[in-house]
Amino acid sequence: MRCLLVALLLAFVGTVTPSLAVGKHAVAVRGQLMCGNIPADNVKVRLFRVKQPKKDDLNQILAETTTGKPGVFLLEGNTNGFPLNETTMEPVISFYHSCDEDPAKVAKNGYRKFNYNIPAQYVAAGAKARRTYDFGTLNLQVRSR
Secondary structure, X not given: OHHHHHHHHHHHHHHHHHHHHOOOEEEEEEEEEEEOXXXXXXXXXXXXXXXXXXXXXXXXXXXXXXXXXXXXXXXXXXXXXXXXXXXXXXXXXXXXXXXXXXXXXHHHHOOEEEEEEOOHHHOEEOOOOOOEEEEEEEEOOOOOO
């Protein structure tokens, strides 16, 4: 009898534990972008499931938007529709902009890109984010070396 109970318990744990580790995850982020003292409009903002190598994997986009006149963005995304082996999340937000760039240089080299990792505590299990990460206000004139 004891062996049967242990076998049933192991079977139950074996079927429940993977579903807790693998499943939908969600994240939300908001903020405002500036170019100096002016709100940055027409900035593409993408929310990726995981950090991207040099070239973006468009299959990993959770959400994307383009900022309007006030430079404000709000993105929410989840792993619904991703294969089960791609439901974990280490979200990254990417900004594509031309703040303080010569239009000829942008036409030749493309937009400047900036990435930011979203803290893990803002990733929620399920299809809806429980908290929204407030990115705050970012001045895109900043240059990294």
